[in-house]
Amino acid sequence: MSRTVYVNGEYLPESEAKVSIFDRGFLFADGVYEVTSVLDGKLIDFEGHAARLQRSLGELDMATPVTMDELLEIHRELVARNGIEEGLIYLQITRGAAADRDFAYPPEDTPPTIVLFTQSKPGLAESPAAKTGIKVISIEDQRWGRRDIKTVQLLYPSMGKMIAKAAGCDDAWMVEDGHVTEGTSNNAYIVKDGTIVTRHLGTEILHGITRAAVLRVAREAQMKVEERPFTIEEAKAADEAFITSASSFVMPVVEIDGEAVGSGTPGPVAARLREVYLDEMRKAAI
Incomplete structure (x- = not known):
């Protein structure tokens, strides 16, 4: 049809x-x-x-x-x-x-x-991936400088997605000046000692709508949030990692560049955020 x-x-x-x-x-x-x-x-x-x-x-x-x-x-x-x-x-x-x-x-x-x-x-x-987590690789961020504008200039993110698939992974985290900017179609996060870390807003990343809602939910749940750049090495040493987007909601990341994040399985913070986010968004849907 x-x-x-x-x-x-x-x-x-x-x-x-x-x-x-x-x-x-x-x-x-x-x-x-x-x-x-x-x-x-x-x-x-x-x-x-x-x-x-x-x-x-x-x-x-x-x-x-x-x-x-x-x-x-x-x-x-x-x-x-x-x-x-x-x-x-x-x-x-x-x-x-x-x-x-x-x-x-x-x-x-x-x-x-x-x-x-x-x-x-x-x-x-x-999504079954929410229970198993996804694997990402790191690539150089070669996009234009105004990533805060949601334009249809998506060639490099598409290339990044294909580079990840060729490596047997699900997505790529882009890195600029030694720090993670974001995923090919999502915002990136790590969790260390109970603190959620994600890059601050600026022209370097898209101002994610799901990002804003998830951080609000996290703060309302008394979770600690730090908005700052983080490195790939810091991400590999984190207890958890995850992404957010309008289509994946909150999705755990269990491997970065072939190295397990935490236990190599989805962690409790990402699982809780996904549950609370979906519940809140369903209640507010129009």
Whole structure:
């Protein structure tokens, strides 16, 4: 059965969806995106994703094609039309299609392009990997300097994911100036002596919506949190490690560069955070 997708104001079968070959998202990766999880047919942390979307658009001086209320209705309509109980909604907004290819931005009245589609993922919240943990390798971070803007420039993270797969691992943690920035599509954490350590916010990392919620949950549970850089060697010596993202929630990391983290099995802090996070997010879902 074909999915229903949303393209520039229309709900269409995915086979009929079209975007111009001159769209700047295609030609220049001149666009931003968000991914919102769906659990029990409801949206997880939509307000956080909407706020970050507006920030990303503002940082790139890009127009917003719909209001946030309209965007919420589009999300809900796609969930309903596609019968999504557990899964993801992908949203992409680009600077639109100019008359021809040109490095200069198109005229200000050029309509932005907006595309949304769903991905059904039954069992998303009960991922087997959450019980076994994932393995990561470290690679050099070679991305551009504005990683705080959630752009569609994802080539190097894709390369990093493939480097990890070639090494028999699940993901890669990127390292810059000797310190971990983040994973290819997630924020990175370690736990040492009961303290959760994750890199502070800045232009070096994406300001994760799940990150913000998980750190809030951790502090409310009286867990100690330090927001600072950490090294790969520090991570290997940690008691636990984990990642967070909209699609993986809280996911334990049990091996880094072939060395076991802690006991080599998911630890209690990550397990507890995942449980509490999912419970809180389900209660607040809309």
